[in-house]
Amino acid sequence: MHPALSSPERRSIWTSSDPTVATVSNTGTLTTTGRRGTVTVTATSPTGATDNASVTVSLAPSGLVLLGGGGQTGKAGTTLPLPGVVRVVASDGVGVGGVAVGRRAVRHC
Numbered sequence: 833m834h835p836a837l838s839s840p841e842r843r844s845i846w847t848s849s850d851p852t853v854a855t856v857s858n859t860g861t862l863t864t865t866g867r868r869g870t871v872t873v874t875a876t877s878p879t880g881a882t883d884n885a886s887v888t889v890s891l892a893p894s895g896l897v898l899l900g901g902g903g904q905t906g907k908a909g910t911t912l913p914l915p916g917v918v919r920v921v922a923s924d925g926v927g928v929g930g931v932a933v934g935r936r937a938v939r940h941c
Contacts, residue, residue, distance in 0.1 A: 858900045891922035
């Protein structure tokens, strides 16, 4: 890149509408903070032209919460009377949809 185009006074200025959800570096790299939300990222060129984009930040699944069916016992090969019911959650404790959950028997001795 030509030095005149990469000098600090010739770079675009990047901003986030909510830095508690995501920040934007001076090179335009978006970094999330671990909080859900929607932000508007705005770029302003050295000539004053602007453009923006909306970014929705979601969190990845990080755990399971048992909602029902816990504490049951039974003989191997038999069906337990109640199904195990879980909710997949992110690090903020909010549910995450669309996640397949497998199951397997656990043997306690």
